[in-house]
């Protein structure tokens with residue numbers, strides 16, 4: 001079974017645009033779970049342009065499914081935040097300062113010692129670790145040497161190519177996932193997954209544990225409503241449908 005973790009960054013973006021508490025991020029997280037989401041993902045960034053550090057403390061108190069905090073462990077503030085909140089999962093993403101959104105995975109070979117050290121810190125605190133990687137066999141093999149529990153496949157390239165040629169778009173992801181499975185790594189995926197491209201991805205990637213989806217899901221909710229939208233995404237993940 002592939003779990004759906006809803007990324008609520010965009011709810012915080014909307015809230016912050018007016019300075020008040022509408023929409024209420026905490027209520028939205030509770031409702032996502034009530035509507036069937038199997039996890040809540042946030043990606044606090046140093047400028048707090050969407051998720052604020054305080055939001056993470058507030059969410060930790062109410063999330064009853066799986067809490068996944070994504071971010072850049074090169075920021076000491078991020079490490080402290082994760083250790084103080086002990087989510088079920090931390091996803092390490094190699095962002096640079098000022099980046100609009102995540103746009104690349106780790107070079108798991110060049111950063112092997114750094115990742116090994118960071119992963120040890122989080123695992124010693126009882127937190128499952130996932131690291132963001134491109135669908136590249138060498139990077140997956142490098143990830144396995146760091147001690148990470150899981151990888152998160154960066155799916156922007158798949159999403160981008162999907163409409164032109166979905167078989168070609170998914171090929172490197174299938175290969176990367178097969179190698180990850182052989183090496184005993186769990187497999188997550190995310191970035192630009194949506195109602196058009198998700199079903200094919202989930203049906204073809206072996207051992208897919210979890211997808212985290214934010215931008216498209218929250219956009220779809222404007223048209224379909226949050227409850228319907230979450231159900232629609234869950235159906236894309238259901239192999240019996």
Ligand SMILES: CC(=O)[C@@H](O)[C@H](O)COP(=O)(O)O
Nearest residue numbers: 009043070093101102190191
């Ligand atoms: C790691 C990843 O692909 C997503 O978390 C993405 O980075 C969302 O972050 P933003 O909402 O800041 O674009």
Ligand SMILES: NCC(=O)COP(=O)(O)O
Nearest residue numbers: 007190191192212214215
């Ligand atoms: N890890 C990916 C994520 O949380 C959401 O990415 P997106 O759906 O907002 O592109």
